[in-house]
Amino acid sequence: MPTPRTLTILTAVALALASSLGSGPAAAAGPDDHRAAARDPQGALGANFNERLALLNFDELELGRTQWVRGFYAMPWADDQPPADDPGIRNLLAARDRGYGTVLSLKFPFGNQAFPRPGTPEMAREKARVAKLLDTMMGRVDIMIIGNEPFIESRPEDRNETLNAFYEEIARQVINYRRNECGPDCPTQLYYGALNNLQKPEQQTPATDRWVRFAASQPDLLGVDIHPHIPRIEDSRPFVDYVLARLRPDQRFLATEFSLVHHWKAHLNDDAPADFLQRHGMPAGLKVWQVIGLAIEDPFPQAKWNDFLSSSPWYETRKNYICNQLAIFRDTGRFALGTYGYKQGPEMAENWGPDKAPWLLNSVFAPETVRTCEDGTTGRGYAWIGNFHRCG
Numbered sequence: 001m002p003t004p005r006t007l008t009i010l011t012a013v014a015l016a017l018a019s020s021l022g023s024g025p026a027a028a029a030g031p032d033d034h035r036a037a038a039r040d041p042q043g044a045l046g047a048n049f050n051e052r053l054a055l056l057n058f059d060e061l062e063l064g065r066t067q068w069v070r071g072f073y074a075m076p077w078a079d080d081q082p083p084a085d086d087p088g089i090r091n092l093l094a095a096r097d098r099g100y101g102t103v104l105s106l107k108f109p110f111g112n113q114a115f116p117r118p119g120t121p122e123m124a125r126e127k128a129r130v131a132k133l134l135d136t137m138m139g140r141v142d143i144m145i146i147g148n149e150p151f152i153e154s155r156p157e158d159r160n161e162t163l164n165a166f167y168e169e170i171a172r173q174v175i176n177y178r179r180n181e182c183g184p185d186c187p188t189q190l191y192y193g194a195l196n197n198l199q200k201p202e203q204q205t206p207a208t209d210r211w212v213r214f215a216a217s218q219p220d221l222l223g224v225d226i227h228p229h230i231p232r233i234e235d236s237r238p239f240v241d242y243v244l245a246r247l248r249p250d251q252r253f254l255a256t257e258f259s260l261v262h263h264w265k266a267h268l269n270d271d272a273p274a275d276f277l278q279r280h281g282m283p284a285g286l287k288v289w290q291v292i293g294l295a296i297e298d299p300f301p302q303a304k305w306n307d308f309l310s311s312s313p314w315y316e317t318r319k320n321y322i323c324n325q326l327a328i329f330r331d332t333g334r335f336a337l338g339t340y341g342y343k344q345g346p347e348m349a350e351n352w353g354p355d356k357a358p359w360l361l362n363s364v365f366a367p368e369t370v371r372t373c374e375d376g377t378t379g380r381g382y383a384w385i386g387n388f389h390r391c392g
Contacts, residue, residue: 002335005124007261014144027251034296039101039142041101042338043067043329043338044067044337044338044392045068045338045339046066046069046101046338046340047064047066047069047070047340048071048257049070049071049342049343050341051071051074051088052071052088053091054088055343056071056088058095058098059377060342060378061100063377064364064385065388066101067100068100068102068156068257068339069095069337070103070104071103072104072105072106072107073086073088073104073105073106074107075106075133076109078129078133079110079129081320082136083132083133083135085136089137092104092141096141097125099145101337102332103256103337103339104137104141104143105144105145105147105256106146106148106170107148107149108150109125110154110155110158110166111153111154114155114162115158115162115166115354117165117166118166121289123166123169126170127170128154130173130174130316134174134181134362138181139179139182139188140185141188142188143190143337144337145191145225146167146170146192147170147193148166148193148194149194149197149227150163150194150211150358151197151203151281153194153340154281159205159320162337164207164214166303167192167211171192171218175218175220175321178220178295179220191215191224191225192214192215192223192224193212193226193227193254194224194227195208195212195226195227196228198238198302199228204238209246212224212242212243212245212246216246216311217252217276221251222256223243223334223336224251226239226253226254227255227257227263228257228259229257229258229261230260230263231259231262231263231266232260233260233325233328236258240328240329241343245334246390248250251330252290252334252336253332253334254334254338255325256338256339257324257340258338258340260318260321264361264362266285267312268289268292268354269287269288269289270312270314270357271285271286271287272308279307280373287354289314289358292335292352296306296352296368299368299370300372300384301366301370302371305366305379305381306382307359309361309383310382310383311360315361320383321387322340322387322391325392326391327391339364339390341359341363341364342362342364344359344381345368348360348363361371363384364381364385365379365380365381365385366378366379
């Protein structure tokens with residue numbers, strides 16, 4: 001598999017120019033560059049940026065020693081500017097130019113409105129958005145995932161055959177485009193995704209069953225994506241069992257998001273470690289969420305942030321979570337790729353309080369809560385970069 005250091009001469013020249021201009025994205029690939037060889041992740045660990053691909057920093061990718069990058073693109077964005085001009089898309093294309101494997105999920109935010117029905121003008125509008133993205137990205141991204149979190153990004157009353165009909169129509173559009181415009185050697189692999197909350201029996205529904213079985217019925221789809229955001233690592237096993245029981249034997253699964261965010265949230269109202277508070281001259285009796293709030297207001301030095309989390313048993317006992325979770329996925333023999341939340345975004349710190357989902361505790365890099373290090377690199381989240389080094 002190519003690495004960021006196995007560059008062609010032309011790419012090296014482009015990188016030298018980009019370096020002279022700072023850390024911005026390289027120029028977009030030319031029309032023939034889509035014939036670069038497809039990459040097989042082989043169970044790798046990558047960096048997930050969700051909607052924040054614009055935050056991608058190549059120095060930080062190097063520090064984590066990761067070779068895969070993932071984000072999503074919300075389809076309404078195509079109304080505001082061409083996808084090729086989107087800063088996140090430009091960063092993803094630049095990453096592929098540099099030798100990174102790339103993953104893009106197509107996000108359809110219908111949480112506040114009904115899905116368009118096939119054959120309607122509203123569906124034609126949605127497919128026109130998709131066509132714009134396909135024109136830019138098909139053949140220029142290694143893995144494209146049709147859907148982000150459909151069973152969350154939808155109204156509860158639509159999580160049935162209405163949801164299935166919409167996504168199946170979009171999937172056929174993407175499959176046909178790949179066949180007709182990119183050809184049999186197209187390097188973009190297609191997956192269908194992603195499923196949430198399968199650890200809850202009531203979330204295993206006729207619609208989720210149809211979702212996976214549709215993926216199994218399509219030769220062009222290599223598998224499905226799962227997003228196990230869970231309270232216990234054991235809760236990831238129902239996800240794996242569910243999809244593998246329904247996929248074709250030759251198909252695999254992705255986990256482009258996974259975390260213990262629900263475990264972190266369950267401890268936000270715990271008392272902060274008394275010995276930590278005493279060591280750092282902080283008021284006694286602070287809650288965990290209050291300490292995090294102080295770090296948001298005035299980011300902690302790295303050693304203080306590490307001390308806070310390592311002194312908290314609910315966190316310290318989970319500090320090898322990424323490695324342990326990857327082991328569960330890899331042991332199936334059918335795991336293609338996992339990507340993990342790589343960098344805190346400003347939205348993770350906004351309106352902080354005891355009821356906010358603490359996504360910021362997942363992040364490998366933590367600029368919202370940790371000061372820039374003395375060597376000028378971005379502050380880290382406790383423990384996670386070590387997991388990347390050991391298990392990536």
